[in-house]
Amino acid sequence: MSQNMTRSDAELVYEMLNDAARGDVEADAYSRTLDAWSDDRPDDLDALEAAHDNDSSSFSWENVDFQFENRGRDRGDELVPMTGVEPRDEEDTHDLAWDFAADYLKAVVAEIRRMQESTDYSARQFVALVAEAADNIPEEVAASKMDISVGNYRGKLGDVKQKHETAEETVSVTKRIRA
Numbered sequence: 001m002s003q004n005m006t007r008s009d010a011e012l013v014y015e016m017l018n019d020a021a022r023g024d025v026e027a028d029a030y031s032r033t034l035d036a037w038s039d040d041r042p043d044d045l046d047a048l049e050a051a052h053d054n055d056s057s058s059f060s061w062e063n064v065d066f067q068f069e070n071r072g073r074d075r076g077d078e079l080v081p082m083t084g085v086e087p088r089d090e091e092d093t094h095d096l097a098w099d100f101a102a103d104y105l106k107a108v109v110a111e112i113r114r115m116q117e118s119t120d121y122s123a124r125q126f127v128a129l130v131a132e133a134a135d136n137i138p139e140e141v142a143a144s145k146m147d148i149s150v151g152n153y154r155g156k157l158g159d160v161k162q163k164h165e166t167a168e169e170t171v172s173v174t175k176r177i178r179a
Contacts, residue, residue, distance in 0.1 A: 005123035010112040011079050012145055013127055015068065016134040025115070029107035036107075037100065044096050051093045059085050059093050066105045081105050120163050124148075128156035 005013075014022065037045040051059040063084025068077035081101030087094040116126040124146070131142035131153075143153035 005113045005116050005126070007109055008078070009123055009127050009146075010109040011068075013112050013116075013130045014079065014108060016130045016137065016142075016145075018133065018135075025108055025111045029104060029111045032107045032111075033100065033104045036103065044099070048093070048096055048100060051090070051096075057085075057090060057093060059083070059090065059097055064097055064101045064104065066101060066108075079105055079108075120167065121160060125156050125160050125163075128153055129160045132157055132160075 083097035
């Protein structure tokens, strides 16, 4: 039943994750991005560090981020990289910062996919689980964001509940056997 999570589903999960889980995803992704750039693009990483330390540069690591923007997709907004640097003022720095932000965003999507793949839930079941766990998202809104019917959404949550109960029973039986 394993299926690959689409980028749009990963972005939807990111949007609905609680603050603690989102913070963990971002921290892990940022660390992986820095490690990758240290290995693959050390000169570019040094150039960004120099720009960050230069008072005349508008580049700051704190401005490397992403935000949701409407890009004309059917299902609404998508995450896009942000640099905080004006391309007309610092073209080279902007381009490097944009590349870093784009890699960071890819790493965030990869972290969310890793989270889902570490479970027995399908990609869509995982999205439904995150939607259900999110505060103040009615099932009609969650189903709409997932582009499915409310009945389909409820069915995915039923599958999640069944898998969760099976996992709990497995742990219980294993503990009894090992006791």
